[in-house]
Amino acid sequence: MADEADGTMRVGVVGDDASDAAAALTAAGAQPVVDDPATVLDAAPDAVVAVGEAGLLALVRRRPSVPVLPVDGGAGVRSVPAGRLDAAAGRLVDGDWTTERHPLLSVDADAGGGSLALYDAMAVTSEPAHISEFTVTAGDERVARFRADGLVVATPAGTRGYARAAGAPVIPPSAGVLAIVPVAPFATTLDHWVVPESTVSVTVERDDASVDVLADDRSVGVATVDDPVTVDTDGTVECVRLQEGQSPFAGPGRELEKL
Incomplete structure (x- = not known):
């Protein structure tokens, strides 16, 4: 103080x-x-x-x-x-200055307690070019079942990171939603999804290699077949907002032009 x-x-x-x-x-x-x-x-x-x-x-x-x-x-x-x-x-x-709140994710790969993430949670095959099959639900609704190298569940802050490189839209922090994006999907027509903040469940239906689970920059477990990985919104962090800060809508290394 x-x-x-x-x-x-x-x-x-x-x-x-x-x-x-x-x-x-x-x-x-x-x-x-x-x-x-x-x-x-x-x-x-x-x-x-x-x-x-x-x-x-x-x-x-x-x-x-x-x-x-x-x-x-x-x-x-x-x-x-x-x-x-x-x-x-x-x-x-x-x-x-003012502040804005960013949601945090609790990523639980083995029912042993969640690991916090600010940006994203990922489930991805540990070996390149090995496709697994995933089922994703958000709340009580099934979102999709697809084959891919993995997927990323991103908070709005995380949609400027790996999720954006995989095709996610950029989402502002006040939107109250998460983005779900397949990583290197087998089908080129596969959708990306924006879902309300809720429990996202990721289940590996079959795997050609082990599937690692990451929370931001850390490996936090391995997803096994038929054993769901849960991603819950779990509190927030309050960030300072200054005019010197980078807009989430500006491109990497660039500033938005002033109107």
Whole structure:
């Protein structure tokens, strides 16, 4: 929390390259707390700056209860490019910002407890060019049965990542939906789907190779035949929205033209 004696804003900083963010916050009049996510959150900051995608994901897995400002974390979370840190730090300290909430996914591959994901969950064959057969349901409705190398279930933030490369539309965070996209499907006419936030169940009907399950950047288990993998929406993370942040609708490395 802010220092009660002088009103200084306390801002946590996590990530492998946190020095520039800490310097920008100090110059803006904040008190940076630089450490690993658990230690930073224990210090009860007013907000946390997460540098890099790995730093952001490590922080999110701790379920922060304070706003998070992503830096170089991807357009899906409106992250601030490192080159705009000074201006962003000034706005953060001045209170010139809003927030938006991003849904989290709990990915359960073996009924042993879910692993959190901010961007996406994937089920994909462990060997290239080995097709498996999948059945996907959302809530109580069957979505499809198809043959493919795998599939990705993406949050709106994740639709700017691998899901987009596989053909998903870009979805804003307030939409309340998930995108489901086959990976290298056997049929070229196969649909992609947008479904309401709900429990998505993925069942491997048959496999030519083992099917790995991933939550964001981590392998979290193996999907076996007839044993469903469940993907549930499980809480949210609150991200800082600044004018220096990247729009989810801008192309990679580009900004939207101002009207």
